[in-house]
Amino acid sequence: MSIHGLKKKQPKTFKVKIITVDAEMEFSCEMKWKGKDLFDLVCRALGLRETWFFGLQYTMKGMCTWLKMDKKVLDQEIPKEDPVSFHFLAKFYPEKVEEELLQEITQHLFFLQVKKQILDEEIYCSPEATVLLASYAVQAKYGDYDPNFHEPGFLAHDELLPKRVLRQYQLTAEMWEEKITAWYAEHRGIARDEAEMNYLKIAQDLEMYGVNYFPIAQNKNHTDLLLGVDAKGIHIYSINNRFSPNKSFEWSAIRNISYSEKELTIKPLDKKAEVFKFFSSQLKVNKLILQLCIGNHDLFMRRRKVDSIEIQQMKAQAREEKARKKMENQRLAREKQLREEAERAKEELERRLFQLEDEARQANEALLRSQEAAELLAEKAQIAEEEAKLLAQNAAEAEQERQRLEITALKTKEEKRLMEQKMREAELIAVKLVKESDRRAKEAEHLKQDLHEAREAEQKAKQKLLDITRLNYPHMVKYPQYSPTDTRDANFDKGSIKLDLKDIDLKRLSFEIERERLDYLEKSRKFEDRLKELKSEIQALKLEEKQSGLYS
Numbered sequence: 001m002s003i004h005g006l007k008k009k010q011p012k013t014f015k016v017k018i019i020t021v022d023a024e025m026e027f028s029c030e031m032k033w034k035g036k037d038l039f040d041l042v043c044r045a046l047g048l049r050e051t052w053f054f055g056l057q058y059t060m061k062g063m064c065t066w067l068k069m070d071k072k073v074l075d076q077e078i079p080k081e082d083p084v085s086f087h088f089l090a091k092f093y094p095e096k097v098e099e100e101l102l103q104e105i106t107q108h109l110f111f112l113q114v115k116k117q118i119l120d121e122e123i124y125c126s127p128e129a130t131v132l133l134a135s136y137a138v139q140a141k142y143g144d145y146d147p148n149f150h151e152p153g154f155l156a157h158d159e160l161l162p163k164r165v166l167r168q169y170q171l172t173a174e175m176w177e178e179k180i181t182a183w184y185a186e187h188r189g190i191a192r193d194e195a196e197m198n199y200l201k202i203a204q205d206l207e208m209y210g211v212n213y214f215p216i217a218q219n220k221n222h223t224d225l226l227l228g229v230d231a232k233g234i235h236i237y238s239i240n241n242r243f244s245p246n247k248s249f250e251w252s253a254i255r256n257i258s259y260s261e262k263e264l265t266i267k268p269l270d271k272k273a274e275v276f277k278f279f280s281s282q283l284k285v286n287k288l289i290l291q292l293c294i295g296n297h298d299l300f301m302r303r304r305k306v307d308s309i310e311i312q313q314m315k316a317q318a319r320e321e322k323a324r325k326k327m328e329n330q331r332l333a334r335e336k337q338l339r340e341e342a343e344r345a346k347e348e349l350e351r352r353l354f355q356l357e358d359e360a361r362q363a364n365e366a367l368l369r370s371q372e373a374a375e376l377l378a379e380k381a382q383i384a385e386e387e388a389k390l391l392a393q394n395a396a397e398a399e400q401e402r403q404r405l406e407i408t409a410l411k412t413k414e415e416k417r418l419m420e421q422k423m424r425e426a427e428l429i430a431v432k433l434v435k436e437s438d439r440r441a442k443e444a445e446h447l448k449q450d451l452h453e454a455r456e457a458e459q460k461a462k463q464k465l466l467d468i469t470r471l472n473y474p475h476m477v478k479y480p481q482y483s484p485t486d487t488r489d490a491n492f493d494k495g496s497i498k499l500d501l502k503d504i505d506l507k508r509l510s511f512e513i514e515r516e517r518l519d520y521l522e523k524s525r526k527f528e529d530r531l532k533e534l535k536s537e538i539q540a541l542k543l544e545e546k547q548s549g550l551y552s
Helices: 001-011 037-044 105-121 129-142 163-168 174-187 192-203 283-303 309-472 486-551
Strands: 015-018 023-028 054-060 063-066 085-088 212-217 226-231 233-238 245-251 252-258 263-268 276-280
Touching: 015 105, 037 054, 037 283, 054 233, 063 283, 085 105, 105 129, 105 192, 129 174, 129 192, 212 283, 226 283, 252 283, 263 283, 276 283, 309 486
Parallel strands: 015 085
Antiparallel strands: 015 023, 054 063, 054 085, 212 226, 212 276, 226 233, 233 245, 252 263, 263 276
């Protein structure tokens, strides 16, 4: 067979892009495939067996529509694009997630979708519940809380709370993280699938969980209402209140649902009850509502019947898987606990080892300090001994010096006494010399006065003699011979002799006075020299006394 023949036999395909909540996949879809063929391919790729909850959704002319399983893909009004995009989403919701969601992949897909609906505010949730749900989402993503690893700011890039909640409370990102982390720390030991299941168990109790809303009018006057379809039945809401329905029809109480053009009719099981009719904006909306009603009703009836063999096998496998996971988690928990205990024991041993090493180091340091102290003490003892010897020697020398000083003091006292005696004698001599000097001064004064009187008398006598000579002997030169008056001449000569004798006495007296004055000056000079010597000796004795006082 030729290659050209092989190419002809290959089926024609087109590309489709399947978008899940957290991933994207591309497949080649044959032209003849129905919606179920493409859906089964996606489920096989995901490993999903609980296929009845899900569907492929696409958007056409602003309206979300589900791909029909029994019609060809290309025969439906899908977008004309390459590749054709479909969203793989949960189409129907379980009444009790813990009982109906058997596979882990099913739980995970529901968890991601419900989480996105809460964050996008398609499902209303109170702020307190959003914080708790966020803590379970963090547990599912990061595992057990570890303060050493999960440092402040580790949730900065995670979207965990609706923007409505963030706007409602004026809290910083750090404050929100602190609140979420407080709950997150309480979930220690919870596995990822358990955390996701706990998230869904809280979310399924929210009023808007699993409800598909459609705008309707109760009559042709277009009284605005909302029709909600969920796992329990059909609910009628006012346009401004999606929490509390005005009227509800449970699936067990509905006999028939039908539509004609834009009109849709709900017939209760009780034939006497009023038939509810409403009008939608388009025929497609009625078809979509009917499609959701049929699917939810089928699941509602299936839950109340005996499980099929396939469901029983899946539940058994789920139980076995849960038991296996439980045992595995317990084993991992035990291993983790043992590892933590071992790490704690290791840390304790390391701490103890470090403590012992520190104690040994301190002991060695103490020993070294003790040895150094002993050496210092020995050296100090030797120094003290030498100092004691030196002190004894100094004491002996001091004793000798004391004795010498005592002797010196005695000598000094004796010398002082002698000096004082000499000083007293010198003072007495000085007093005597002063008195003698005064006496001699007075005598000199008297002698000077007598000398002055004698000189005055001499002068007077000479003058008188001259006068007498001139009067009595005017021609004594002319006549040298003696006159008859010899007696008078003799008298005159006697007076002259007397005067001469007196002159001689005065000279002698003057000489004696001068000699005594010189003797007095000589004695005064000697006495002053002696006084200076005494003063020098006294000053030397005073210095010796001061030095002997310092020594003592």
